[in-house]
Amino acid sequence: MLGEGIIKGMAETARNFLGSYVSEDRLTTVQYPEERLPQKEAARNFPFLLFDGKDPHIGLRCVACQICEKECPPQCIYIVKSKDKKPDYVGKPQFYPSVFDIDTSVCMSCQICVEVCPFEAIKMDTEYELSTSDRFGELLLNKDKLAKPNEYYQKIHPTEAAEVDERLAAEKAKAGAKAKAEAEAKAKAAALPKPTVPIPAAVPAGAK
Amino acid sequence: MSLDQIFVFLKQVVVGWMPLQCQPLVSAILSVAAIIGVFASLFAITTVLERKGLGRIQNRYGPNRVGPYGILQPAADGIKALIKEDLVPRAADKFVHFIAPLVLVAPVFVALAVVPVGRNMVAIDMDGGVLFFFAVGAATELAVFMAGWSSRNKYSLLGAMRAIAQMISYEIPLILSAVTVIMMVGSLSTVRIVQAQEGFSGYLPNWFLLTPWGLAGFILFMIAAAAESNRSPFDLPEGESEIIAGYYIEYSGFKFALFFLGEYIGLFAVCGMAITLFLGGWTAPFAFLEGIPSYVWFFAKLFALVSLFIWVRGTLPRLRIDQLMNFAWKFMLPMTLVNLLAAAIWHFMAPGFSRWAVCSLMILGPYVALGRGLFTRRHFSRRVYRYAE
Numbered sequence: 001m002l003g004e005g006i007i008k009g010m011a012e013t014a015r016n017f018l019g020s021y022v023s024e025d026r027l028t029t030v031q032y033p034e035e036r037l038p039q040k041e042a043a044r045n046f047p048f049l050l051f052d053g054k055d056p057h058i059g060l061r062c063v064a065c066q067i068c069e070k071e072c073p074p075q076c077i078y079i080v081k082s083k084d085k086k087p088d089y090v091g092k093p094q095f096y097p098s099v100f101d102i103d104t105s106v107c108m109s110c111q112i113c114v115e116v117c118p119f120e121a122i123k124m125d126t127e128y129e130l131s132t133s134d135r136f137g138e139l140l141l142n143k144d145k146l147a148k149p150n151e152y153y154q155k156i157h158p159t160e161a162a163e164v165d166e167r168l169a170a171e172k173a174k175a176g177a178k179a180k181a182e183a184e185a186k187a188k189a190a191a192l193p194k195p196t197v198p199i200p201a202a203v204p205a206g207a208k
Numbered sequence: 209m210s211l212d213q214i215f216v217f218l219k220q221v222v223v224g225w226m227p228l229q230c231q232p233l234v235s236a237i238l239s240v241a242a243i244i245g246v247f248a249s250l251f252a253i254t255t256v257l258e259r260k261g262l263g264r265i266q267n268r269y270g271p272n273r274v275g276p277y278g279i280l281q282p283a284a285d286g287i288k289a290l291i292k293e294d295l296v297p298r299a300a301d302k303f304v305h306f307i308a309p310l311v312l313v314a315p316v317f318v319a320l321a322v323v324p325v326g327r328n329m330v331a332i333d334m335d336g337g338v339l340f341f342f343a344v345g346a347a348t349e350l351a352v353f354m355a356g357w358s359s360r361n362k363y364s365l366l367g368a369m370r371a372i373a374q375m376i377s378y379e380i381p382l383i384l385s386a387v388t389v390i391m392m393v394g395s396l397s398t399v400r401i402v403q404a405q406e407g408f409s410g411y412l413p414n415w416f417l418l419t420p421w422g423l424a425g426f427i428l429f430m431i432a433a434a435a436e437s438n439r440s441p442f443d444l445p446e447g448e449s450e451i452i453a454g455y456y457i458e459y460s461g462f463k464f465a466l467f468f469l470g471e472y473i474g475l476f477a478v479c480g481m482a483i484t485l486f487l488g489g490w491t492a493p494f495a496f497l498e499g500i501p502s503y504v505w506f507f508a509k510l511f512a513l514v515s516l517f518i519w520v521r522g523t524l525p526r527l528r529i530d531q532l533m534n535f536a537w538k539f540m541l542p543m544t545l546v547n548l549l550a551a552a553i554w555h556f557m558a559p560g561f562s563r564w565a566v567c568s569l570m571i572l573g574p575y576v577a578l579g580r581g582l583f584t585r586r587h588f589s590r591r592v593y594r595y596a597e
Contacts, residue, residue: 002539002579006524013265013523026267 041157044124046104047113049146052089056147061121063088064097068113068122076106077113088119089168090175100143104130120164126156212501215242216328239331243320250510251472252282258518265522289465297360297458304358309459309466312351316474319344322398323480326490326503330399337398338390341481342383345436348474349375352445352455355467359458367454370529371445374435377536378442382432384544385425388551389416389485398481402489411495415488420567421551424575426486428544430516433478435536437471439517441524444532479513480506487513539578546574 020026030037051059064081080099088094113122125148132138154161219238226234256271256279263270271278296302322337324330334340349372356368390396393404405414416422435442446454456467483489487509490502527535550570557563 001576002582009523010519013519016267017261017264017519017522020264020267027269028267029269031269 039126041159043126044111045109045128046107046125046130046141047102047111047122047146048125048148049100049143050121050123050150050153051147052150054149056144056149058086059089059149060096060143060147061089061119062097062100063094063119063121064100065095065118067116067118071112071116073110073112074106074108076103076108077101078103090172091179092175097143100146102141102146103139104141105135105139120168123153123157123160210501212327212503214501215326215503236331239321240317243331244317246325247317247320247473247476248469250476251469252286254472254476254514255285255468256281257515258521261515261518262522265519286465289462292461294461294463295458299360300458301358301360304354305458306463308351308355308358309463309470311354312348312470313466313473315344315347315351316470316477319477320473320480323477323484324398324402324489325480325506326501329490329503333397333399336396338386338396338401338481338485341398341477342379342386345474345477346375346379348470351470355459356455359455361458363451363453364455364457367445367447367451367457370447370451371438371455373529374438374442374444374532374536377533378432378435378540381428381536381540381544382436384541384548385428385432386481386485388421388425388548391548391551392416392555398484398489402484402491405488406491408495413488413491413493415486415491415493417486417488419554420564420571421547421554422486424543424547424550424571426482428540428547429482429486430513432540433475433482434517434520435532437475437478439475440521441527442532443526444529447526449526475514475517476510479510479517482513483509534582539582542578543571543574547571 016026050061052061053059064079066079066081069075069077069079078099078101079097082096082098085093086096109124111124114124130139150161150165154165219235222238223231223235259281260270260272260278271281274280274284296305319341321331322334322341324333352371352375353368356364356366356371359365389401393401395401395404405416407414412418417426434440438445444454446456451457456464459467483506490506492498492500492502492505550567553570554563554567557566
């Protein structure tokens with residue numbers, strides 16, 4: 001009969017109306033500034049720069065290779081390569097960015113910079129409360145604002161960070177082993193008497 | 209002087225204190241100021257209550273940031289509307305565009321003048337009060353079309369045309385359902401209509417709502433009233449999701465707020481008329497509650513009816529234009545005519561059970577039959593071209 005469905009619908013909305021006062025579970029609203037939902041681990045919005053240790057200048061992983069600058073689709077990254085070099089995490093002397101700016105008003109959060117970085121130096125942040133009253137100054141993030149310690153990365157993306165750390169440690173160990181082997185070889189070479197006259201077969205035994 | 213008559217008494221004191229020549233003018237100004245003040249503040253309260261109620265219906269909180277429990281939200285909205293830029297399209301007819309919101313707001317306030325909000329509390333006790341109400345209420349259609357036409361926008365024109373079609377279609381059932389009451393009372397005066405519903409038979413009041421034709425008339429009146437004031441589910445003229453905002457798409461700032469105000473005041477006016485016609489105006493529902501002042505009863509009933517409208521808005525989806533028109537002409541109009549007949553028979557039959565049975569059957573039968581008619585689907589066959597192929 002006409003009107004049956006209307007009565008049914010009205011009963012349903014009345015149940016919702018009264019139920020929302022009785023049970024808090026019905027209300028899906030999160031009262032944002034006071035309470036917020038926990039973020040998903042894969043959450044990301046803008047990139048930041050990673051550094052090891054305490055000092056952002058010394059520990060900065062970025063070597064100013066400018067791959068991210070070239071790959072960035074909206075071209076929001078601006079890098080100036082340094083004149084001098086500083087040792088990187090394995091101790092090899094590398095360039096570092098004397099200027100590294102990201103314009104977050106241009107950035108489209110595509111994560112391409114992260115994917116192309118061969119040095120695990122740029123990662124995605126989860127910080128989303130970036131509103132500011134200064135649209136030119138505050139949205140252009142410079143090196144000091146972008147640099148964040150590795151511990152922060154471990155905190156926001158634990159799984160990913162553990163993987164990266166493992167890989168870096170392996171690389172470092174490998175590099176260390178290689179350096180050691182090289183050093184040993186060098187030492188060995190140094191220990192060797194100048195082979196002015198080749199003495200076959202007897203020399204390796206003598207070196208041992 | 210009782211609490212019931214305190215406002216009437218205060219007005220008499222103020223008017224009596226004035227020189228004799230100014231008395232009619234002062235009396236009119238006081239009534240008008242009271243109507244504008246009370247109903248405009250009621251509008252503010254209703255907007256926040258509506259938003260909160262709709263929120264709760266959808267399991268949300270609704271506005272709760274401005275002031276305690278969000279009760280100051282209308283103030284924030286009002287300030288926002290006032291300081292917003294007032295844009296007028298370059299191609300618009302500027303004068304008509306400017307005057308349309310005013311033409312909408314003025315008649316709905318004027319219509320409230322004949323609604324008695326309490327014992328002896330009516331701005332004008334006109335002999336043709338109900339007629340005046342509907343005549344003035346029809347003027348809003350003009351404003352709607354002015355707004356839609358002058359904006360020089362296809363959406364607004366579509367919205368205005370829908371609004372005109374809808375308002376004219378539903379004007380007829382609205383008036384015909386009110387005519388039953390006029391027929392029974394034998395007067396067009398709103399005060400007389402309320403007086404006819406005073407008193408109690410047994411425990412129940414003598415409201416027209418508690419008769420078969422009155423109940424049917426009330427429901428029909430409320431449906432037509434929802435369509436007249438463009439409320440959901442008849443909010444096609446606005447149709448936010450299809451024609452954006454219909455006839456007020458090109459309005460911004462305070463003019464937009466005026467449209468909003470006009471719509472709500474129109475809702476109050478038509479609810480006030482429904483209360484006057486069917487719910488016994490300012491009379492108490494039970495004899496032992498008669499001590500409570502009459503205006504309290506009027507506003508309590510008004511609140512109940514507005515809540516009903518909010519509840520319906522939170523429940524029903526928007527109708528399609530053909531459904532709307534079918535409903536108006538194939539259901540509402542025949543039902544109001546049947547209702548008129550039922551009311552006439554009720555008048556001429558002796559009081560008792562047989563009168564109830566006959567009138568109820570007279571209304572229920574057509575209701576079921578017409579309702580079934582609305583649900584029959586027309587099957588369209590494939591169009592066959594006789595000459596083209």
